[in-house]
Amino acid sequence: MNRSIISGTGRYIPPKLITNFDLEKEMNTSDKWIQQRSGIKERHYAEPGIGSSDLGYKAALKAIEDAQIDKSEIDFIIAATLSPDHYFPGIGVLIQAKLGLKNIGALDVRNQCSGFIYALSVADQFIRTGTYKKILLVAAEKQSANLDYSDDGRDLAVLFGDGGAAVIIEPGNSDEDRGILSTHLFSDGNYIEDLWMQRPSCKDHPCFSMDMITDKKLFPTMNGRNVFKTAIVKMPEAVRAALDQNNMTIEEVDHLIPHQANDRISQMVARNLKIPVEKVIRNIERYGNTTAASIPIALDEALEQGRIKPGDMIMLTAFGSGYTWASAAIRW
Ligand code: ACO
Numbered sequence: 001m002n003r004s005i006i007s008g009t010g011r012y013i014p015p016k017l018i019t020n021f022d023l024e025k026e027m028n029t030s031d032k033w034i035q036q037r038s039g040i041k042e043r044h045y046a047e048p049g050i051g052s053s054d055l056g057y058k059a060a061l062k063a064i065e066d067a068q069i070d071k072s073e074i075d076f077i078i079a080a081t082l083s084p085d086h087y088f089p090g091i092g093v094l095i096q097a098k099l100g101l102k103n104i105g106a107l108d109v110r111n112q113c114s115g116f117i118y119a120l121s122v123a124d125q126f127i128r129t130g131t132y133k134k135i136l137l138v139a140a141e142k143q144s145a146n147l148d149y150s151d152d153g154r155d156l157a158v159l160f161g162d163g164g165a166a167v168i169i170e171p172g173n174s175d176e177d178r179g180i181l182s183t184h185l186f187s188d189g190n191y192i193e194d195l196w197m198q199r200p201s202c203k204d205h206p207c208f209s210m211d212m213i214t215d216k217k218l219f220p221t222m223n224g225r226n227v228f229k230t231a232i233v234k235m236p237e238a239v240r241a242a243l244d245q246n247n248m249t250i251e252e253v254d255h256l257i258p259h260q261a262n263d264r265i266s267q268m269v270a271r272n273l274k275i276p277v278e279k280v281i282r283n284i285e286r287y288g289n290t291t292a293a294s295i296p297i298a299l300d301e302a303l304e305q306g307r308i309k310p311g312d313m314i315m316l317t318a319f320g321s322g323y324t325w326a327s328a329a330i331r332w
Contacts, residue, residue: 002171003179004127006330008069009300010062011165012055013287014046018144023158026149034158039263043161043288045144051085053094055164055293056140060095063166069134071099074168076132077106078123080115080139080292082321083146084108087200095138112195113259113320114185115139115292116165117328120316121183123169133170139292140164146197148219156222159262161288165296178311181329184241186234188323194223194230195321231261231319232268238317238327239273246329250275252313255302259318260284260294269317281307291320308332 019042020031034040046055056079064071079092090108111118116139123135143160147153172179197220200207212218235258243250250273258266263284270280281298290297295316302308312332319325 001128004124004169005172005179006167007170008063008067008168010059011297011300012058013163014044016045018043018045027154028151029154039284040288041285046142046162052081052083052140052142053085053091056138057095057098059164059166060138063168067168073134074136075104076135078119078137080109080119082112083141111324113291114318114324114326116295117318117326124180127171135169138166139296141291141293153219155224159289161290163290163293163297165293178331182245183328184238186325191323194226231265234325235269235317235319236272238325239315242327242329253315254312255314257281257295257298257316261289
């Protein structure tokens with residue numbers, strides 16, 4: 001079976017910059033608190049009227065150009081987001097329509113911060129089996145539209161940012177030792193309440209009501225301490241699963257790209273794995289937590305900066321709502 005390679009990458013970050021000082025004007029927080037707890041200095045917000053599908057579409061155009069393919073060659077789309085334009089359908093079909101592609105399948109993945117690696121794993125299986133030849137994988141989030149900017153929601157509101165990224169996945173040459181070596185997916189649904197958006201829920205009748213707005217039931221909520229404690233254990237576990245599968249040691253990893261949840265989490269994951277922090281790609285300072293999009297944004301940026309060279313060993317890992325967590329080992 002052919003290994004899958006990432007043949008093109010792209011990102012789109014909306015232009016509107018929001019600094020910690022801007023958030024200080026909205027809620028009782030401070031630049032110092034945010035930086036100390038998360039490492040974030042600024043993030044970008046998309047304007048009203050723009051959806052995560054628009055961010056994903058713009059990133060997709062860049063990935064298509066980078067892969068030097070014609071968009072008509074794409075034979076499948078996978079889209080990961082927790083902030084879709086609509087309750088249904090998902091953003092996969094919206095991106096398909098914006099690209100003017102006809103009849104190809106479009107799959108939506110809903111695994112929150114782990115969404116990119118889950119989607120990558122699905123793409124990898126389709127490429128390995130020869131089902132598809134050029135898959136567009138998009139991860140995009142517009143978090144800013146549904147955060148509680150009052151003191152009640154400040155724990156979450158300061159962390160998140162908007163952005164999109166895309167990759168093209170296709171079969172590599174069988175004589176080259178590169179590509180996606182393995183992916184590893186995990187979940188534990190006993191902890192959904194630690195990080196969730198409880199409403200709207202089909203359990204309610206009616207599903208939407210005015211008191212959801214007055215009672216602030218429509219905002220996501222988080223048990224930050226539980227998320228922190230679990231993330232710093234589960235991401236290293238996922239990485240160790242990938243190392244074991246590939247008979248590799250952590251010393252052989254050139255770049256660790258963790259989901260940019262919080263810089264303190266990334267640093268603790270590095271410490272737990274005993275990987276030098278210089279090998280960890282970290283850009284949350286400038287983007288905040290862009291959820292499913294954070295890993296492909298970091299990958300695209302690291303490639304642009306020339307940090308990743310052909311033959312380098314890359315390890316991706318993520319943890320998020322669900323709980324879900326994952327890893328992927330990629331020889332570039
Ligand atoms: N600004 C100022 N003060 C705040 C803010 C804020 N934005 N948010 C919370 N506080 C206050 C709290 O209300 C609390 O006040 P109190 O002591 O008067 O009750 C105080 O700060 C301390 O709150 P804690 O929750 O104890 O703070 P902690 O040190 O645990 O930090 C944080 C909170 C940053 C959320 C931390 O738990 C954390 O890093 N958790 C990980 C969560 C995370 O990174 N999630 C990312 C999204 S999930 C994902 O991507 C995997």
